[in-house]
Amino acid sequence: MEAIVSSSSSTSLPFLTSNSSSRNPNPRTLSLATPSRPTPVTLFKSEGASGIVVNWFSSSEFVAFNSKNKIKCQKRVKNLMQAFTDRILFRQLKKLDASCKSCSLLGGYNNLKFAGFAANLNKMKIWHEKFRNSFFVFFIRLAMGMVVVLSISVASSKIPSLALTEENLLFLEAWRMVDRAYYDKSFNGQSWFRYRENALRNEPMNTREETYMAIKKMLSTLEDPFTRLLEPEKFKSLRSGNQGALTGVGLSIGYPAVLNGSAEGLVVMSTTPEGPANRAGIIPGDMILAINDSSTENMDIYDAADLLQGSEGSLVKLSIRSGPEIKQMELKREKVMLNPVKSRLCEITRSGKDTTRIGYIKLAYFNQNASEAVKEAIEALRSNNVNAFVLDLRNNSGGLFPEGVEIAKIWLQKGVIVYICDSRGIRDIYETDGSDAIATSEPLAVLVNKGTASASEILAGALKDNKRAILYGEPTFGKGKIQSVFELSDGSGLAVTVARYETPAHTDINKVGVIPDHPLPSTFPLDADSLCSCLKDPSSLCNLNTADLFSR
Numbered sequence: 001m002e003a004i005v006s007s008s009s010s011t012s013l014p015f016l017t018s019n020s021s022s023r024n025p026n027p028r029t030l031s032l033a034t035p036s037r038p039t040p041v042t043l044f045k046s047e048g049a050s051g052i053v054v055n056w057f058s059s060s061e062f063v064a065f066n067s068k069n070k071i072k073c074q075k076r077v078k079n080l081m082q083a084f085t086d087r088i089l090f091r092q093l094k095k096l097d098a099s100c101k102s103c104s105l106l107g108g109y110n111n112l113k114f115a116g117f118a119a120n121l122n123k124m125k126i127w128h129e130k131f132r133n134s135f136f137v138f139f140i141r142l143a144m145g146m147v148v149v150l151s152i153s154v155a156s157s158k159i160p161s162l163a164l165t166e167e168n169l170l171f172l173e174a175w176r177m178v179d180r181a182y183y184d185k186s187f188n189g190q191s192w193f194r195y196r197e198n199a200l201r202n203e204p205m206n207t208r209e210e211t212y213m214a215i216k217k218m219l220s221t222l223e224d225p226f227t228r229l230l231e232p233e234k235f236k237s238l239r240s241g242n243q244g245a246l247t248g249v250g251l252s253i254g255y256p257a258v259l260n261g262s263a264e265g266l267v268v269m270s271t272t273p274e275g276p277a278n279r280a281g282i283i284p285g286d287m288i289l290a291i292n293d294s295s296t297e298n299m300d301i302y303d304a305a306d307l308l309q310g311s312e313g314s315l316v317k318l319s320i321r322s323g324p325e326i327k328q329m330e331l332k333r334e335k336v337m338l339n340p341v342k343s344r345l346c347e348i349t350r351s352g353k354d355t356t357r358i359g360y361i362k363l364a365y366f367n368q369n370a371s372e373a374v375k376e377a378i379e380a381l382r383s384n385n386v387n388a389f390v391l392d393l394r395n396n397s398g399g400l401f402p403e404g405v406e407i408a409k410i411w412l413q414k415g416v417i418v419y420i421c422d423s424r425g426i427r428d429i430y431e432t433d434g435s436d437a438i439a440t441s442e443p444l445a446v447l448v449n450k451g452t453a454s455a456s457e458i459l460a461g462a463l464k465d466n467k468r469a470i471l472y473g474e475p476t477f478g479k480g481k482i483q484s485v486f487e488l489s490d491g492s493g494l495a496v497t498v499a500r501y502e503t504p505a506h507t508d509i510n511k512v513g514v515i516p517d518h519p520l521p522s523t524f525p526l527d528a529d530s531l532c533s534c535l536k537d538p539s540s541l542c543n544l545n546t547a548d549l550f551s552r
Helices: 067-083 087-098 114-163 166-181 192-202 208-220 232-242 301-308 370-382 401-411 455-465 528-536
Strands: 002-005 015-017 029-033 042-045 228-230 245-248 251-254 266-271 287-291 315-322 325-332 334-337 341-349 355-363 388-392 415-422 425-432 444-448 470-473 481-487 493-502
Touching: 166 192, 166 208, 166 481, 166 493, 192 208, 208 228, 228 232, 232 245, 232 481, 232 493, 251 301, 287 301, 341 370, 341 528, 355 370, 355 528, 370 401, 388 528, 401 415, 401 425, 401 455, 415 455, 425 493, 444 455, 455 470
Parallel strands: 002 029, 355 388, 388 444, 444 470
Antiparallel strands: 002 042, 015 029, 228 493, 245 334, 251 266, 266 287, 287 315, 315 325, 341 355, 415 425, 415 493, 481 493
8 A cells, every 4th residue: 555645625624535536446545635735745655455545524424445345454454553653654643643633533433443543642652752851861961970970080180190200200101111011911910000009109109219119019010030120220231231242240150060969159151351250360160159248059140140240340249169269359340342152163083083073152142243243153163164063052041032033044944933922822923934044054963051041042942943953951941031121211221021932843931941852961061172172082971972962
């Protein structure tokens, strides 16, 4: 059925009319009209019933439809009345009711059940008005509530900032750096924002020392020893060391081999030529028993390095055991130049056999000169026709992560070097295509111990998992995390753990270390000269058969 508004002059009231008297015996239109508005407007569409004639008169008469289709039309009208709940039709009926105040909707409608419909229509009108008013009131209250909440939050956020001191701002600067960069976004299972508010409210920050203590206390809640504060002097010293210079006494230290189940301190790995320690007679193999009266028996090499470094011209007290003798000495710190690489050619001749030429490379740390220094050492040893290489990473505590990756590229033809991960999984992959490789064919043995840490573990893990080298020694330190160092506004620094890493075989080495393929004899020497002597003498307790050294 299709309903269209049309015009008529038969009455002064709005009415519905049909075209049943026209030539078309089966009209398909239901028409609603007012004399004043003759323009047709579509009201609704339907199909089926024909000959519907519905007229509205000032009297209560109701003229219905073609008697042949009375039952069918009754059903159609019932459906029509149910469809009046439609939003558009409801509005049209509302307009009709407003313009038909003098009409009685109840008279003569028994057959078509219009009385109930009229009552429902009236209820719908009342509900519509109530809903509109209630919604308007609700919206106004909601808007006012949001304005009040925003005003309070803005006011509360502005009030503390006006009261923040310079020391508070330094603390917040450190807090924000950790918030942005720290790899574990659970912050060791605590609310990082709540800690900030509590610290600003409760921690004393009246002096710079108190602020440093508050920052250190904050970092300690992460239970990550590698995320730490570096006071201005330590930060300056660290930056100088990465660039190839360091203010200290010229000592490279490491963990000693454990003999008879105990170790009495830290061992001297090497001394810088003409440095303070070298001039004082300290030699590789000497034991450091105490630094500034602090025993080194259970001291971490990172803490020991912090104690040995300091401002130029300052003094440090050392207790040194050299052989059976214990010496007490005081050394003045000075700026020393660091060369991260030492190399040596070891010629080993067996009776009745050819001479084996082994290129020994000692890599002490990873500063910005390390990869170039390793390349130079390889080229120099190759000029002597070496047959194999030994890369010594023992007591190498790490350094610059990119340099570890670059040195791995020197030895690898292709393959993954390291996977960088955060709390959500792998986020980056470092690999090589062989374009930077210069030493991929010669047999390679790598020496490691528990002093092998950080970037040196990345290098050792990459060479092992890619089957480029055989590892000898003991499990490494197990520092499977990567730090970035950020400078604070007062010249201090913040070392923050930004990621963890996995070896190419997806091994997480944190607190476990890289496991070597074979152990080394407990008497195996640390310095290059003694190592070459050990390899030459088959009767020595520290001897390793060179044929087995590079064999899997």
